[in-house]
Amino acid sequence: MANTHVKEMQALKEHLGKHQLKLTRQRELILSAFLRQEHITAEAMYHQLAKSDPHLGLATIYRTLNLFCDAGLAQARHFGSQTKYDNVSHKGHHDHLICTGCEKIVEFENEEIERLQEEVATRNGFTIKTHRLELYGLCSRCRH
Amino acid sequence: MANTHVKEMQALKEHLGKHQLKLTRQRELILSAFLRQEHITAEAMYHQLAKSDPHLGLATIYRTLNLFCDAGLAQARHFGSQTKYDNVSHKGHHDHLICTGCEKIVEFENEEIERLQEEVATRNGFTIKTHRLELYGLCSRCRH
DNA sequence: TATCATTTTGAGACAGTTTATCAATTTCAA
DNA sequence: TTGAAATTGATAAACTGTCTCAAAATGATA
Ligand SMILES: [Mn+2]
Ligand SMILES: [Mn+2]
Ligand SMILES: [Zn+2]
Ligand SMILES: [Zn+2]
Numbered sequence: 001m002a003n004t005h006v007k008e009m010q011a012l013k014e015h016l017g018k019h020q021l022k023l024t025r026q027r028e029l030i031l032s033a034f035l036r037q038e039h040i041t042a043e044a045m046y047h048q049l050a051k052s053d054p055h056l057g058l059a060t061i062y063r064t065l066n067l068f069c070d071a072g073l074a075q076a077r078h079f080g081s082q083t084k085y086d087n088v089s090h091k092g093h094h095d096h097l098i099c100t101g102c103e104k105i106v107e108f109e110n111e112e113i114e115r116l117q118e119e120v121a122t123r124n125g126f127t128i129k130t131h132r133l134e135l136y137g138l139c140s141r142c143r144h
Numbered sequence: 145m146a147n148t149h150v151k152e153m154q155a156l157k158e159h160l161g162k163h164q165l166k167l168t169r170q171r172e173l174i175l176s177a178f179l180r181q182e183h184i185t186a187e188a189m190y191h192q193l194a195k196s197d198p199h200l201g202l203a204t205i206y207r208t209l210n211l212f213c214d215a216g217l218a219q220a221r222h223f224g225s226q227t228k229y230d231n232v233s234h235k236g237h238h239d240h241l242i243c244t245g246c247e248k249i250v251e252f253e254n255e256e257i258e259r260l261q262e263e264v265a266t267r268n269g270f271t272i273k274t275h276r277l278e279l280y281g282l283c284s285r286c287r288h
Numbered sequence: 289t290a291t292c293a294t295t296t297t298g299a300g301a302c303a304g305t306t307t308a309t310c311a312a313t314t315t316c317a318a
Numbered sequence: 319t320t321g322a323a324a325t326t327g328a329t330a331a332a333c334t335g336t337c338t339c340a341a342a343a344t345g346a347t348a
Pocket of ligand 4: 243244245246247248282283284285286
């Protein structure tokens with residue numbers, strides 16, 4: 001655990017430094033736990049961390065995950081009715097395939113789709129800032 | 145107003161008939177107002193209708209819009225953090241371009257994107273049931 | 289048209305999720 | 319080491335949407 005997530009920790013420190021924010025025990029702890037997941041809800045992280053740190057407040061989890069979003073390490077994604085924080089520290093933009101049977105989430109990137117999105121936007125006079133593409137269905141296992 | 149939205153009214157009646165549901169003054173009123181919009185929140189519809197019918201309850205709005213969804217007249221869409229009911233009575237599947245400046249929503253369809261989505265799904269062993277594609281950005285007016 | 293079982297409504301309670309408040313604690317620059 | 323500023327945890331509050339239930343409306347039937 002000593003030399004894992006060094007890069008992300010560095011990125012966080014950089015963000016903190018730029019915004020007069022402080023590095024706390026909680027922020028370190030939450031970052032470390034967050035980086036072990038791909039997609040997680042604040043509530044799930046709260047329960048997960050409660051085992052080792054029963055006094056960590058839910059509000060702190062929310063505040064910290066939102067801080068990670070500001071720092072570019074995380075991204076809040078609204079899947080169905082849940083808000084999951086997506087670990088984007090080590091990867092670029094991507095979209096999602098979501099199994100409605102088992103909740104499995106597969107990430108994908110498709111240059112061609114992205115290009116066509118730009119085309120659609122341009123045709124309508126828009127400049128895209130962000131987008132969201134989610135495909136909901138059944139994975140091979142759940143189909144049977 | 146006498147002969148507008150006759151088809152949609154008919155579709156609603158058909159759904160009601162099939163499910164032992166009743167046609168009420170409120171359902172007629174809400175349908176008529178709903179069909180005048182493209183995308184609207186339950187809350188917005190509530191305030192809009194309150195002017196002419198101050199006793200119409202918010203729960204009734206929600207119940208009725210959800211009924212329209214069941215009847216295939218409406219579709220609930222989660223844009224950002226808002227849930228808007230999309231009037232789909234007279235159109236098929238489509239996706240959205242959303243201006244983050246003025247909230248303008250432009251609908252579009254793109255065969256090619258849809259095809260590529262299927263391709264991505266197949267490649268990952270998924271069978272798509274639904275999908276959501278939203279492009280957020282600035283419209284030409286808001287860019288300046 | 290009157291009857292009346294069934295459905296619907298409106299008001300507000302309630303639930304789930306996220307943010308705001310604030311006194312106490314922690315951090316870190318000087 | 320000190321102390322101003324930031325952060326935390328507990329909990330209140332905000333917000334969105336659903337549930338409850340007594341009263342009212344609907345519509346099939348006589
Ligand atoms: Mn992801
Ligand atoms: Mn639409
Ligand atoms: Zn599955
Ligand atoms: Zn605009």
